Amino acid sequence: xxxxTAEPHETETSVxxxxxxxxxxxxxxxxxxxxxxxxQSEGIDLNDEHWAVIxxxxxxxxxxxxxxxxxxxxxALNEKFSDQGGNKYLRRLFNDGPALTAxxxxxxxxxxx
Numbered sequence: 001x002x003x004x005t006a007e008p009h010e011t012e013t014s015v016x017x018x019x020x021x022x023x024x025x026x027x028x029x030x031x032x033x034x035x036x037x038x039x040q041s042e043g044i045d046l047n048d049e050h051w052a053v054i055x056x057x058x059x060x061x062x063x064x065x066x067x068x069x070x071x072x073x074x075x076a077l078n079e080k081f082s083d084q085g086g087n088k089y090l091r092r093l094f095n096d097g098p099a100l101t102a103x104x105x106x107x108x109x110x111x112x113x
Contacts, residue, residue, distance in 0.1 A: 021061065021062050021065060022062055030058075032051075035054065043095075044093075044094065044095075049084075049093055050093055050094075052081075053077065053081070053090065053093060053094070056077070056080055056081075057073070057077075060073070060076055064076075074087070077090055078090070
């Protein structure tokens with residue numbers, strides 16, 4: 001298994017405590033149903049391959065916090081999914097790539113409509 005280690009200067013989260021990030025995520029009341037609806041609004045039908053990426057991103061956030069830029073997350077994703085084809089594989093799953101798609105979806109989820 002490939003594991004990307006984020007350097008401290010690559011993250012913008014000042015909270016170094018994983019428990020605090022876990023609490024923050026729990027406060028968002030995330031569930032798969034919300035994710036499916038959000039993905040469908042983006043024209044994506046989630047399957048097991050998508051869920052593997054989503055779960056990796058959630059675990060990566062818990063361990064490392066928010067990245068300063070999408071490049072840090074994209075590098076970690078490329079390393080994690082290199083056996084499946086890395087960036088090419090991820091772009092097949094998510095048209096704009098998972099890092100950009102996740103950031104755009106997050107903005108939509110928290111912005112009032």
